[in-house]
Amino acid sequence: MEKEIEEATARTKAALEKIVNVWLSAAQPKNVPTQSSDSKFIKYKPSQQSAAFNSGAKERIIQMVEMPVDPLEPPKFKHKRVPKASGSPPVPVMHSPPRPVTAEDQQDWKIPPCISNWKNPKGYTIPLDKRLAADGRGLQDVQINDNFAKLSEALYVAEQNAREAVAMRSKLHKEMLLKEKDRKEHELRALAQKARLVRTGIAPAPAGPAPTPSWEKIREERRRERERERRLEAKDATMGKKSKITRDRDHDISEKVALGMANTGAGHAREVMYDQRLFNQEKGMESGFANDDQYNIYDKGLFTTQPTLSTLYRPKKDADFDMYGGADEQLEKVLRTERFKPDKAFTGTSDRPNKRDRPVEFDKEEKESDPFGLDQFFTEIKRGKKAWDKIGGGGTMKASAGSSMRDDYDGGGSGRTLLLSN
Secondary structure (H helix, E strand, C coil): CHHHHHHHHHHHHHHHHHHHHHHHHHHCCCCCCCCCCCCEEEEECCCCCCCCCHHHCCCEEEEECCCCCCCCCCCCCCCCCCCCCCCCCCCCCCCCCCCCCCHHHHHHHCCCCCCCCCCCCCCCCCCHHHHHHHHCHHHCCCCCCHHHHHHHHHHHHHHHHHHHHHHHHHHHHHHHHHHHHHHHHHHHHHHHHHHHHHHHCCCCCCCCCCCCCCHHHHHHHHHHHHHHHHHHHHHHHHCCCCCCCCCCCCCCHHHHHHHCCCCCCCCCCCCCCCCHHHCCCCCCCCCCCCCCCCCCCCCCCCCCCHHHHHHHCCCCCCCCHHHHCCHHHHHHHHHHCCCCCCCCCCCCCCCCCCCCCCCCCCCCCCCCCCCCCHHHHHHHHHHCCCHHHCCCHHHCCCECCCCCCCCCCCCCCCCCCECCCC
16 A cells, blocks of 8 residues: 555656656756657548548558747747735724824934034035934943042142142252351351451451361372382283383374473473463463564474473484494494585585584575665655656766676666667
8 A cells, every 4th residue: 555655656746847847948948848759650540431532541640740849939928917806905003092292202203314424425514413413422321430530539649749748848948048048147247257356456266176187098098099000000011011101211202292291301300281381471362462464373482491402302322223233323434524525615604513402493584675775765865865866867878889888877877778870
């Protein structure tokens, strides 16, 4: 029994699926309906059984083939939708009787428009109350944190403490100023009293005992300082460094001049480090320091003391003996010979080379104040001499046989010759 039920169910399912698949394939234009190529042969006997009909055949066989369907053929029938028939009547809605609308109901029904905080494409002027209403912040209860109260209380307490501290400091400052003022007044009174006593001739009362310096302490500090310097010098000597005494011996004279140590004599007094010419000057920068026509920067020599001059330009004996050998002795021998002496010496000079104890000094050539002789001309006029007689006196013509002698200004010749011919 169950087997038969299952077979009937399978056949029914297959038939239904076949029908559904045909309709689905017809609804889909992509899937063209397949043409069944199975042909049927039908055998029948015609009603006319005569020799003249159908060549006298008593039976006929017909092949039945389904006619092919064009897939692109439009539908032959049009489906029309028929309106739905009226069903049951609608369910009646029961309404309460109308009530008058109160102001509260109207306010509750007012819904604020959606106002954006970023966009306003129409450019409307939106009131602030509308913006606040659109935010919905009025619908929320504002909750204030308790820490705000604690913060305000702490700030108030700190302000009170700061005010008290400032008042206390100002009070102490005023007290210190008053004490300083009293002390200065007391000192001024004491000075005035002392001046009065000195003016009257009365000896002032001796003040309190002056604090005596602790000489032992000072002496001990100096001794420690000297011992420390000796240790440092000994340490530098082991490392190859020079001490304070020996490091200034091999200085060049230009370095000594720059350092203010040009006086290298052992027995002479050390020269001061500052320039004494800057003190007690009659002419300073306010008075121009010098006349306008003077070109010398310094009004005195650089080294005026004799010990400095005698040691500054004196070469060291055998200073370069280790490097150049006996070059100094050879130079002295060459200079002693008569070979390099001139036959005729310059006027105003002597052959004896004097020992130089100062730098070479040059005298500036004095320019002639009156190159055209105008001063002499005016002095002669003042004396009453006829100076106008000499002017043009040399312009007279003198006959000479080709003489080219030029007379001076007093003789009257102009220096030009003239040849006369008959």
